[in-house]
Every structure is written in C-alpha cells, then in structure tokens.
Amino acid sequence: MDKKEIILNAASEVFRRYGISKTKMSDIGRESGFKTSSLYYYFTTKEDLLQQMIARDLAKIRESLRQSIGKMSGLRAGLKKYLITRVEETEIFKRYEEFFQGSVISPPLRYFLKQQEREMRKFEHEILKDFVINHGPQYNEQADTIVTLILGISMKLSVFRSFDNDDMETINQKVESMIDFLFRDYKGEHRC
Amino acid sequence: MDKKEIILNAASEVFRRYGISKTKMSDIGRESGFKTSSLYYYFTTKEDLLQQMIARDLAKIRESLRQSIGKMSGLRAGLKKYLITRVEETEIFKRYEEFFQGSVISPPLRYFLKQQEREMRKFEHEILKDFVINHGPQYNEQADTIVTLILGISMKLSVFRSFDNDDMETINQKVESMIDFLFRDYKGEHRC
Numbered sequence A, B: 001m002d003k004k005e006i007i008l009n010a011a012s013e014v015f016r017r018y019g020i021s022k023t024k025m026s027d028i029g030r031e032s033g034f035k036t037s038s039l040y041y042y043f044t045t046k047e048d049l050l051q052q053m054i055a056r057d058l059a060k061i062r063e064s065l066r067q068s069i070g071k072m073s074g075l076r077a078g079l080k081k082y083l084i085t086r087v088e089e090t091e092i093f094k095r096y097e098e099f100f101q102g103s104v105i106s107p108p109l110r111y112f113l114k115q116q117e118r119e120m121r122k123f124e125h126e127i128l129k130d131f132v133i134n135h136g137p138q139y140n141e142q143a144d145t146i147v148t149l150i151l152g153i154s155m156k157l158s159v160f161r162s163f164d165n166d167d168m169e170t171i172n173q174k175v176e177s178m179i180d181f182l183f184r185d186y187k188g189e190h191r192c
Helices: A003-018 A025-032 A046-070 A075-089 A092-100 A107-135 A137-162 A168-182 B003-018 B025-032 B046-070 B075-089 B092-100 B107-135 B137-162 B168-182
Strands: none
Touching: A003 A025, A003 A046, A003 A092, A025 A046, A046 A075, A046 A092, A046 A107, A075 A107, A075 A137, A075 A168, A092 A137, A107 A137, A137 A168, A137 B137, A137 B168, A168 B137, B003 B025, B003 B046, B003 B092, B025 B046, B046 B075, B046 B092, B046 B107, B075 B107, B075 B137, B075 B168, B092 B137, B107 B137, B137 B168
C-alpha cells in the first residue's frame, strides 16, 4: 500500500470516529503514523483529502461494476450479477453518511458530490447500454428504456438494503424475480 | 384557510428565505401576522412545527397518489398516471432540501424523517399492490415484484426530474416507454 493510500485509510477511520467537521489534519497524521506536515504533500486541505477519498472509492466501484458484467455471457445472468455487485459496493455510502452526520456540507463539496454523482450515472448508463445491446440484440431499440429500468431497480434495492436492512439473500431473491419478470420473453443466450 | 395552515405557509416562506436553523419562531410570527406567543398554541417548538409541516405535506401527497389510480381502469394507464403524479408531487422535496441547506438535522428529526419515509413506502407498496391485483389479475403472483419495479422507476424518475432537470414532457415519454415495455404482453382491460 502506498503512503497516500495509508493516509486515506487512516482518515476514513478518524472521520468515522469524530465526524468530518471535528476531524483535524493532525488527527489524521497521528492515526496514519506520518507527520501532519507531510500530509500536505498529497492533500492541500482536509476537504481536498475528502474529495480524493470519494474519488478513489468511486473509481473502485466503477471497476467492480465493469468486471461484474465483463465475463458474463447471458443477459439475465449479467444484469443480476451487476445489480448484486452494485448493492454490495454501494454499502460504502453508508459509511459516508456516518462521516457527515452532524456536519454541514460546504457548497464546494456539495458541487463536487453532484458532479461525481452525475459522472457515475453516466458511466452506469453507458456500460449497461453496451451490455444490453451486445447481449440482447432483440431489445436494441428499447436499450435506453431497459437501462433506466435497471437503474431504477438498483436504487430501490439500495433502499431495501440500507433502510430495511434486507440481508443479501433477500436482495438476491428480489433481483432474481425482478430480472426474470422483466425478461420473461427472453430466449437463449445471444452473443456478439 | 385555518390559522394553523396560515402559520405553516408563513413558516415555509421564512424557512426558504433564511434556512431552518436561522429561522426563529418570531420570524414565523411576523410573516404570518399572528403574535409569536399564539404560535405555541399549535406548535410546542420550531422543530414540532417543522414535523407537522412535513406530516401535512406527506398527507397531501398520499391523497394525490390515491386519487391518481382511483379512477383509472386500465393497468398501464393507471400506473402511468401514478408515476406522473408522484414525480409532480414529490417536487416539494426540493423545497425541503433548500430549507435544510446549511442546517444540521437533529437526531430526533432524523428519526422522524426515517419513520415518515418508512410509512410512505409502506403506503405506496400497499396501494400499488391492490391496484395491480385488481387491474391485472394475470400478474397476481408477481404483484410484489411489479410494485417494486414501479417504485424503482419512480425513484429514477425523481432523479431525472430533480438532478437532470428533465421537463414533464420528457418524464412523460420515459414513463410511457417503461410501462409499455414492462407490460408488453398485457392484453385488454381487466376489471374486478
């Protein structure tokens, strides 16, 4: 693990412990085992560090999502895998919710979050659309509609997971029944 | 309009103007035209007022949602109407987001919001499930799955509306194509 990664992990730990607004760069320095002054080589401010942490976590999520449909061949199986992966991966947002409790989100951070969210949505729409077009050619014309449905399902699943505390077994069953209903007329495994 | 309603409307206006944390009961008194002391007859604290405002707004939304599928006979038409109504009605949440900007949400309020959200979700699941069972008897066994799909669609539509600023025309088209795809094998107008 490189030094920057160690610092970000230490920061994550102290954010969880004290909340973001009460954390000082010196707390992060102490937790990471590095001199506070050396943190500024990587991060100009605490807010910069937070933004880099979020960007790193989102990049990891994108990579997992990409892999989840990379190796699958069937439309239904691929989309199920994608949805399960997405529910698992986005549990990290629960941690951020904890970080932010009792903290006011500054306007620049709010802007950054909206921007990241927009990019994430664009990324998801694009990889899912490619996948649908490649694996279910009979649905080509409805690809955008299908992707929107899948993304709607993923939002609802996140609510089941984080608010209703559904276990992954239950999430799995819901994914199965929704995708099977959605593609109840799907025939065979088309490949390109 | 009764006095309580006048006070809540005045409060909504000052919350929008100053944000919740900076608003004082005396600001609400001034805006409403009533003596501040008389406000306490209806509301014990500013937070109580806020909770009552939220409860009132959610009750209105539930009423609109109920009406949206009350008169419709077809499965597809009813669900489309429901989704459009839901997107329109929940624009009110944008106003609350504005209220809360720069304010910390207190733990009791957070608890109240989660509780309200849970009740709302339960309400929506129930009326939609009844509707699906009554209007598309061929889907009876999948009623829960379908309702979950519809609620997922509604979440995604709210994102389109509030983040991507989709106009209602665009929302309408998305609703059309999603519901038509979802019930592409739906035959006729069954009634009970």
